[in-house]
Amino acid sequence: MKILVASNNAKKLKELERILERAGIHGIELVPLRDVEPYEEPVEDGRTFADNALLKARAGVQATGLPTVADDSGITIEELGGMPGVLSARWSGEHGNDRANNDLVLAQMSHAGxxxxxxxFVSVCALVTPEGHETVSEGRWNGELLTEPRGEGGFGYDPLFKPEGQDCSAAELTPEAKDAVSHRGKALAGLVSAIAALSPQS
Incomplete structure (x- = not known):
């Protein structure tokens, strides 16, 4: 059974692969966007992470006919009224420019002691099937914003985020340690039973 992962982020794909493997789910082939016929991706204009995740998953199903997993995630900062939120990936004005996004957040938080x-970190993952079944799962990872980047791993705001109960940044955790506690790991884990139901071995 093929499932489209509506992303070209190899780290997200690997994260879901590891979660399915740990859950003992086999017979599922995860397909990234680059391996399907290109289609027009929807404008992520939802007001919530769930809105955007469902927009992307529904578009994937419509374009490919495959069950589709999509996620929308970002960082919410209390001092900034919950922002960047759904605007996290394009907070600096340029989509996906991690360095610029991090620099802007640090500047905006320079006054906050x-x-x-x-x-x-908040992640909402959605699984939509060609039959119209929709499963939505949310994960949340609490912590605090550092005053400077730390670590070379991860992506996005990971170097600025110190998880609750940790002495390191999210970018300093191993992928396996991050999966076990991260927002996306929690959200993806919430889809396991729905994905398992699609497996030919279920």
Whole structure:
């Protein structure tokens, strides 16, 4: 059974592969966007992470006929009223420019001292099937914003995020350690049973 993962982010694909493997789910082939006929991706104009995840998953099903997993995620910072939120990937004005996004957030938070740097990563993952079944799962990872980047791993705002109960940034965690506690890991884990139902071995 093929499932489209509506992303070309290899790290997201690997994350879901590891989660399915740990859950003992076999017979599922995860297909990235680059391996299907190109189609017009929807404008992510939803007001919530769930809105955008469903927009992307529905578009994938419509274009390919494959069950599709899509996610929308970002960082919410209490001091900034919950922003960047759904605008996280394009906070600096250029979509996917991690360095510019991080620099802007650091500048906007330069006034905020200890106790005013609470933040959380939020991810919503959606699985939509050609039959119209929709499963939505949310994961949240609480922590605080650092005053400078730390670590070379991960992506996005990982170097700025210090998870609750950790002495390192998200970018300093191993992929396996991150999967176990991260927002996306939690959200993807919430899709496991729905994905398992699609497996030919279920």
């Amino acid at each position: 200890e106790g005013r740097r609470n933040a959380a």
